[in-house]
Amino acid sequence: MAPADSSEKAFLCARAALDHKAVDLVILEVKKLSSFTDYFVICSGNSDRQVQAIAGHIEEKLKEGNLRPLSVEGQREGRWVLLDYGDV
Helix, strand or coil: CCCCCHHHHHHHHHHHHHHCCCEEEEEEECCCCCCCCCEEEEEECCCHHHHHHHHHHHHHHHHHCCCCCCEEECCCCCCCCEEECCCC
């Protein structure tokens, strides 16, 4: 089932990241400060491989709600990954 709004989508991303032991996770609400997004979900992993796994799991969980990223960057290297879901 697709998230009802951007905050629900942000929390879904966060839960998916924590499923794969993400560390230092924060959700920043920026909708009053930004014209291009509502939330940033930022987290870290302990290795390139873990970062790739976290990003892959987030994509998988959102795909279950029929949501696909507008773009993905950095996933092949795994040092950092950007998943752009528009409002999150």
